[in-house]
Amino acid sequence: MDELFFQVLEGAFALPVILYTTVGVFLGITVGAIPGLSGDMAIALLLPLIYKVSPAAALGMLMGIYKGSMFGGSISAISFGVPGTAAAAATVEDGYPAKLKGHPKQAMLTALYSSVTGDLISTLLLVFVAVPMAKVALHFGPVEFFALYVFALMMISLLVVGEMKKGIAAAAIGLFIGTIGMDPMMGSVRLTFGISSLRGGIPLIPLLVGVFAVSELMIQFGRECASRSAKKVAEDAIKAEELGIYDPAKDRMSLKIYWSTFRAALIGSGMGTFIGALPGAGSSLAAFMSYGLARKMSRKPDEFGTGTLEGVAAPEAGNSATAGASLIPLFAFGIPGSATAALFGAALIMQGINPGPMMIEENKVIIYTLFVIIIYATFINLVLSHGLIPLYAKLAQIKACYLVPTVFALALLGTFASRNSLFDVWVLLAAGVLGIYLRKNGFPLGPLVLGFIVGPGAEKALRQALLMGRGDWMFLLKSPIALGFYALCVISLLLIHFSVKKKLVEED
Amino acid sequence: MLTKRTMLLGTAVLLAVLSFGAMASAADFPKAKQLRMVVPYGAGGGVDISTRILATPAQDILGQRIDVVCMPGAGGQEGINFVLQQPRDGYTLLVTDYGPLVTTALTEEVTYDLSDWVPLVQITEVVPTFFVLAESPLKNVEDWVKAAKEKPESLTVAHGRHLSVPHLPLILFEKTAGIKNTHVPTTGGSEALAYVLGKKVDIGASVPSTIASTVKAGTMRPLAVCSLERVATLPDTPTMKELGYDVVLPAWYTVFAPKGVPEETLKILEEKFIEALKSEGAKEMAGKSNVLLTPYGRDKTAGLYEGTISSLKTILADVKK
Structure with missing residues (x-):
């Protein structure tokens, strides 16, 4: 035990690991602060290059990016009312009015401290929940896994932000893409149309980078070269003048102010951790739900939307709390809780660590090292963000015509480097085109990627279960754990059905 | 030439x-x-x-x-x-x-x-290796053959992918011993190991490095290895050849x-x-x-x-x- 302890500390606090993590946090805040670039995208872009460094350094860097980008998104949200990431969209509601009212600093620091609070709470939960949960996961055989996959697929499509049918359609496309190539059981080749490069299936990384990053880049390139936020700044100057002159004396951050938003931050942390741990939900949903809940539970609900700091604290704590929590299902069962966790899972696999019930047992040192890194990355984030806030309020004004080609070149290079395959580059471009179509038509991308990842696993589990049960479908119901998951499916379906109905009635 | x-x-x-x-x-x-x-x-x-x-x-x-x-x-x-x-x-x-x-x-x-x-x-x-849980009623290859002959296809064996390195010797062994089992393909050694540990299948087929730590801990019993000579990391485990089955497929x-x-x-x-x-x-x-x-x-x-x-x-x- 002592030996493990020292090995972990030695691994976690090695200079390169701290450096990589710091660079990750820095990158995360940077891409988060630039509208159009997101943490997912940065992780996807870096993924192919990740196996060149040690597992601890690689994972520390990715985790740093995730954490940094969760806060970074709020910088441009508060400064210009343009969310730097999708997850920061809810922060705009109160963060931007707060700035206009002359409290940009208070809003920014409230966002930062709530982010860190939410992040820390969910990370501690990850550490204390994932390990015991992974032990339970050893009782999971194909029957239980299939039930879990069914639950995951259901959550993916139910919890989508926007139209549910489009979420389901996106997940179905992902499932379909996942069937291309050799089947997981007998190795028969499916849907390759004689193209031998498709034998191995559609590779995950080019698909991820293409769908998330390339599509966004192509869309931005199609737009004007002037960025939206530049125009916003001009408009803001006029608005701010109308509201009076900025007085720094009235915009001081204090412990009292932090304390006054602490309740909202706690609500956000709880909600974010819960949503994050569900497979399929994402950080933007967590942020919106935290905002909604904090508003309902607030003593001054009327102030929401006018620039109250509680309205900044709740969504920021909420989106950051998904960082640790979304790794819980990945670490315990090998099922990623979000698109970012899926990217994280891919990084683990590239390091020779297979996410799943055996992962923690087999890689104790690395996993515990990772836990330590995830915790201290939070503090690196706190310190770095503090210094970068004033600088980064300007970053959102970089022109797309400089940014897009650079990132695009990185995407091509990174994809080729990961498997030395030109075919992968074609997949990247094709996935980019698919991504454009889906984005333009309002399809969410998360379900597609999760469908792609969960699909082959679900098929394998089902067929293994049927083999073990000698073709008897009732065998699938002969496990209490599996029955529990099916019950959860029905309950969540009913809950969501009725809450949607209620909303519709209210709107009428 | x-x-x-x-x-x-x-x-x-x-x-x-x-x-x-x-x-x-x-x-x-x-x-x-x-x-x-x-x-x-x-x-x-x-x-x-x-x-x-x-x-x-x-x-x-x-x-x-x-x-x-x-x-x-x-x-x-x-x-x-x-x-x-x-x-x-x-x-x-x-x-x-x-x-x-x-x-x-x-x-x-x-x-x-x-x-x-x-x-x-x-x-x-x-070297492909067959293994069972330490508490399994199958003490050795002989028990396995006997059980499989009594009730063909009643035992489940988790191996790696279809026709992978641990799967082919399984097919060869069944042919040599004249038995039949239910094959459960998995994505690889760690999944096969997890299914044996979770008692989802009776027998696992993988390579020594997959099971080394569980054998050391006493939870897993290797039955046989499919090489010409015994494996250094599992010195007490007999080869299939020693047991009279010509299954040598490292x-x-x-x-x-x-x-x-x-x-x-x-x-x-x-x-x-x-x-x-x-x-x-x-x-x-x-x-x-x-x-x-x-x-x-x-x-x-x-x-x-x-x-x-x-x-x-x-x-x-x-x-x-």
Whole structure:
């Protein structure tokens, strides 16, 4: 035990690991602060290059990016009312009015401290929940896994932000893409149309980078070269003048102010951790739900939307709390809780660590090292963000015509480097085109990627279960754990059905 | 005749290189450029790790840089085809087990013939191993055969992928012993291990490194290994051969050159690679990653290659029926 302890500390606090993590946090805040670039995208872009460094350094860097980008998104949200990431969209509601009212600093620091609070709470939960949960996961055989996959697929499509049918359609496309190539059981080749490069299936990384990053880049390139936020700044100057002159004396951050938003931050942390741990939900949903809940539970609900700091604290704590929590299902069962966790899972696999019930047992040192890194990355984030806030309020004004080609070149290079395959580059471009179509038509991308990842696993589990049960479908119901998951499916379906109905009635 | 053809081809390559005015020639090997060892698997896997154990000391011994290039695309065929498309000068080599090279060639259409490859040096050997939980009623292979004969297909065996390194010996064993089990394909060793630990299946088939820690902890009982001699990490586990079943099907990780590389170059590569595998550096790296080095030269690996091809042909012919 002592030996493990020292090995972990030695691994976690090695200079390169701290450096990589710091660079990750820095990158995360940077891409988060630039509208159009997101943490997912940065992780996807870096993924192919990740196996060149040690597992601890690689994972520390990715985790740093995730954490940094969760806060970074709020910088441009508060400064210009343009969310730097999708997850920061809810922060705009109160963060931007707060700035206009002359409290940009208070809003920014409230966002930062709530982010860190939410992040820390969910990370501690990850550490204390994932390990015991992974032990339970050893009782999971194909029957239980299939039930879990069914639950995951259901959550993916139910919890989508926007139209549910489009979420389901996106997940179905992902499932379909996942069937291309050799089947997981007998190795028969499916849907390759004689193209031998498709034998191995559609590779995950080019698909991820293409769908998330390339599509966004192509869309931005199609737009004007002037960025939206530049125009916003001009408009803001006029608005701010109308509201009076900025007085720094009235915009001081204090412990009292932090304390006054602490309740909202706690609500956000709880909600974010819960949503994050569900497979399929994402950080933007967590942020919106935290905002909604904090508003309902607030003593001054009327102030929401006018620039109250509680309205900044709740969504920021909420989106950051998904960082640790979304790794819980990945670490315990090998099922990623979000698109970012899926990217994280891919990084683990590239390091020779297979996410799943055996992962923690087999890689104790690395996993515990990772836990330590995830915790201290939070503090690196706190310190770095503090210094970068004033600088980064300007970053959102970089022109797309400089940014897009650079990132695009990185995407091509990174994809080729990961498997030395030109075919992968074609997949990247094709996935980019698919991504454009889906984005333009309002399809969410998360379900597609999760469908792609969960699909082959679900098929394998089902067929293994049927083999073990000698073709008897009732065998699938002969496990209490599996029955529990099916019950959860029905309950969540009913809950969501009725809450949607209620909303519709209210709107009428 | 083979050597004559090799010589002819070698001369052709030599002439081609010279006609381009390049300084490279077989006599200069390996001074012209860095070497590439292509691995038809992803980074971090067993073959990749073994290749790096060889490549790291070999660069110093050869005095030339060696790049390990992972090309897992199209189930490994991208890497194999890449090697075939390069000049046959010995600077681009393939390192693989028999899976993508031989099994795929025997079951699907590929661009090469099995005789297009010259096995050079074997790096290591992984031995298919059958195992059960320590508390299982199956104490040994005899119990397994008896139970399977009483109730055919009643026992479930989790192995790796379909027709993978642990699956083929299972098929061969069933044929030899005249029994039948229910096969449950998985994505690999750790999944098979998890299913045995979780009592979802009766028997697991994998390689010694997968089960080493559980055997040490006393939770797992290895039944038999499918190699000619016992495995060093599982000294108490009998071989199938000892038990009277002719199931010897270890998987080699071997360096291959495409046919047509000059004989002098092959000689240099063989000699230096063997030297590298016997170096302290290689031994240290191998120890850390639980790899047992088996530095066999051209003669022995050629025999093992031919042997594997003929056993696989027999097994696969049965599967197709």
